[in-house]
Amino acid sequence: MAKIKRISFELKTYEYIKPFRIAPGTASHTHNLEVKIETEEGYIGLGEASPSFRVTGERIESLIPLESFVNELLKGKDTKNFRKIFEITDKFFAFPSLKTALQYAILDALSEELSLPVYQILGGAKEKIETDKTVSIGSVEERVREAEEIFKEGFKVIKVKIGLDLREDIETMEELVKRIKGVKYIVDANTAYNPKQAVIFTKELYKKGIDIELLEQPVPAHDLEGLKYVRFNSPFPIAGDESIKNKYEALEVIKMEAVDYINIKLMKCGISDALAIVEMANTANIKLMIGCMGESSLGINQSVHLSAGLGVFEFHDLDSALMIKEDKFRGKYKIRIPYYYLV
Numbered sequence: 001m002a003k004i005k006r007i008s009f010e011l012k013t014y015e016y017i018k019p020f021r022i023a024p025g026t027a028s029h030t031h032n033l034e035v036k037i038e039t040e041e042g043y044i045g046l047g048e049a050s051p052s053f054r055v056t057g058e059r060i061e062s063l064i065p066l067e068s069f070v071n072e073l074l075k076g077k078d079t080k081n082f083r084k085i086f087e088i089t090d091k092f093f094a095f096p097s098l099k100t101a102l103q104y105a106i107l108d109a110l111s112e113e114l115s116l117p118v119y120q121i122l123g124g125a126k127e128k129i130e131t132d133k134t135v136s137i138g139s140v141e142e143r144v145r146e147a148e149e150i151f152k153e154g155f156k157v158i159k160v161k162i163g164l165d166l167r168e169d170i171e172t173m174e175e176l177v178k179r180i181k182g183v184k185y186i187v188d189a190n191t192a193y194n195p196k197q198a199v200i201f202t203k204e205l206y207k208k209g210i211d212i213e214l215l216e217q218p219v220p221a222h223d224l225e226g227l228k229y230v231r232f233n234s235p236f237p238i239a240g241d242e243s244i245k246n247k248y249e250a251l252e253v254i255k256m257e258a259v260d261y262i263n264i265k266l267m268k269c270g271i272s273d274a275l276a277i278v279e280m281a282n283t284a285n286i287k288l289m290i291g292c293m294g295e296s297s298l299g300i301n302q303s304v305h306l307s308a309g310l311g312v313f314e315f316h317d318l319d320s321a322l323m324i325k326e327d328k329f330r331g332k333y334k335i336r337i338p339y340y341y342l343v
Contacts (some may be wrong), residue, residue: 001041001078001080002039002040002041002043002078002079002080002109002110002113003039003040003041003076003077003078003079004037004038004039004040004074004075004076004077004078004079004106004109005038005039005040005075006037006038006071006075007035007036007037007038007067007070007071007074007075007102007105008035008036008038008067009033009034009035009036009063009064009066009067010033010034010036011031011032011033011034011060011064012031012032012033012034012048012296013029013030013031013032014029014030014032014294014296014324014325014326015028015029015324015325016028016029016030016323016324016325017323017324017325019136020134020136020323021136021137021138021161022136022137022161022163022188022190023137023161023162023163023164023189023190023191023192024054024190024191024192025054027294030050030293030294030295030296030320030324031060032048032049032050032060032294032295032296032299033048033049033050033051033060033063033064033097033098033101034046034047034048034101034298035047035048035049035098035101035102035105036105037079037102037105037106037108037109038109039079039109039113041113043079043109043110043112043113044108044109044112045079045104045105045106045107045108045109045110045111045112046104046105046108046298046330047100047101047102047103047104047105047106047108047298047299047302048101048104048295048296048298048299048302049063049097049098049100049101049267049299050097050267050292050293050294050295050296050299050320051063051095051096051097051098051267051293052097052267052293052294055221055242055245055267055268055293056096056097056245056267056268057094058094058095058096058097058098062094062095063095063097063098066095066098070098070102073088074088074089074102079106079107079109079110079113080110080113082103082106082107082110083272085103085106086103086270086271086272087272089102089103089270089272090270090272090273092270093246096245096246096267096268096269096270096273097266097267097293099269099270099272100266100267100269100270100271100302101299101302103270103271103272104118104266104271104302104305107121107122107271107305117305117332117342118305118306118309118332119304119305119306119308119309119342120309121309122305122306122309122310123309123310123311124308124309125308125309125310125311125312126307126308126311126342127308127341127342127343128308128339128340128341128342129304129307129308129313129316129318129339129340130156130157130316130338130339130340131155131157131316131317131318131319131338131339131340132155132157132158132159132186132315132316132317132319132338133150133153133155133157133158133159133319133322133338134158134159134160134161134188134317134319134323135147135150135158135159135160135161136161137161137162137163137164139168140168140171140172140175141175143160143172143176144172144175144176144179144180147160147176147180147183148179148180151180151183153337154337154338155183155337155338156182156183156184156338157183157184157185157186157213157315157338158176158180158183158184158185158186159185159186159187159188159317159319160172160173160176160185160186160187160188161188161190162187162188162189162192162201163189163190163191163192163193164192166193166197166200166201169201170201170204170205170208173185173187173205173210173212174208174210177210177211184213185211185212185213186212186213186214186216186289186315186317187212187214187215187216188215188216188217188241189201189215189216189217189218189219190216190217190241190242191217191218191219191220191221191242193218193219194219194226195218195219195223195226195227195229195230197218198215198218198219198230198234199229199230199233199234201215201218202215202230202233202234202235202236203233203234203235205236206235206236211236212236213236213237213315214236214237214238214239214260214261214289214315215230215234215236215237215238215239216238216239216240216241216261216263217239217240217241217242217243217263218230218238221242221243222243223243224243224252224253224256224258225256227240227243227253227258227259228256228257228258231257231258231259231260237260237261237287238258238259238260238261239259239260239261239262239263239289240253240258240259240261240262240263241263241265241291243258243259244259244262244263244264244268244277245268245269246268246269246273247269247273247276247277247280250262250276250277250280250281251280254280254281254284254286259286260286260287261286261287261288261289261314261315262277262281262286262287262288262289263288263289263290263291263317264277264278264288264289264290264291264313265290265291265292265293265303266292266302266303266306267292267293267295267299271302271306274306275310278310278312281312282312287314288312288313288314289313289314289315289316289317290303290306290307290313290315290316290317290318291317291318292317292318292319292320293320294320294324295320295321296320296321296324296326296330297321297326297329297330297331298330298331299320299321300318300320300321300331301330301331301332301333303316303318304318304331304333304340304342305332305333305342308340308342316340318340
């Protein structure tokens with residue numbers, strides 16, 4: 001038995017190695033909250049919240065004052081009964097990244113007590129996963145140059161950010177396939193296209209013989225009819241990201257047949273909702289990918305263990321920790337590009 005004795009929060013700020021630009025804006029720093037759970041028996045579990053106001057309306061400033069309330073809520077709870085604790089934290093509708101950090105820290109503390117890695121607690125389906133790396137928005141030449149650097153690092157799946165200029169985006173993809181061979185491309189508009197633009201983009205690529213694995217979140221998050229229109233008129237699979245922030249939105253999108261893929265990000269939904277979305281998607285024959293916000297290695301560790309534990313994700317977009325400056329690597333996994341190893 002390992003009962004929770006104390007929960008503490010610590011604000012962390014990380015600088016991106018270079019500014020990270022997507023269609024809605026540019027980030028130079030990420031502000032994260034480290035969550036530490038200590039049990040009466042001396043076991044320690046760590047989690048991390050990396051909130052995104054753009055996606056979920058959550059800000060780091062709103063999380064810090066909750067420390068005393070969270071202690072009141074969870075102190076004395078046994079980490080072995082983690083599903084009971086998850087039911088309590090599921091009420092954190094407005095704080096999904098904090099929900100994630102708490103849920104993972106509970107599993108991490110349990111992992112320390114049992115001497116069993118979290119990915120094995122969750123099923124142990126895989127012992128390694130392959131991640132992509134992302135090309136942020138820039139000119140055609142800037143994006144191609146960055147993709148070439150990523151390819152030279154050893155990545156075989158490259159994510160390309162688009163959405164500010166349709167013609168430049170098409171030209172970028174043309175140049176990429178000319179200059180880099182043997183790569184799979186995921187393309188992400190981050191809500192920046194309207195449905196007609198998204199269809200034009202996919203059909204132009206198809207006519208030019210350019211293959212992509214999927215187009216992610218081409219239209220605004222609320223436009224589910226537009227998302228469905230793109231899916232039924234695109235020659236390539238369509239993934240939902242910003243449109244799917246929890247299990248309820250996932251259910252709605254599945255019922256509408258609006259996507260081919262769901263991108264699960266723990267910072268949007270927490271571990272408990274992620275588990276529910278996985279089961280719904282598998283039942284509906286919807287494919288899955290897993291992504292990230294601005295997590296450090298401590299935060300990416302959460303998604304790595306979930307992914308390896310479940311073994312259901314076709315693509316892993318878990319590169320944020322590779323794009324920020326950290327004094328110390330803190331993940332319970334090993335990196336040998338493009339793979340993350342759990343053993």
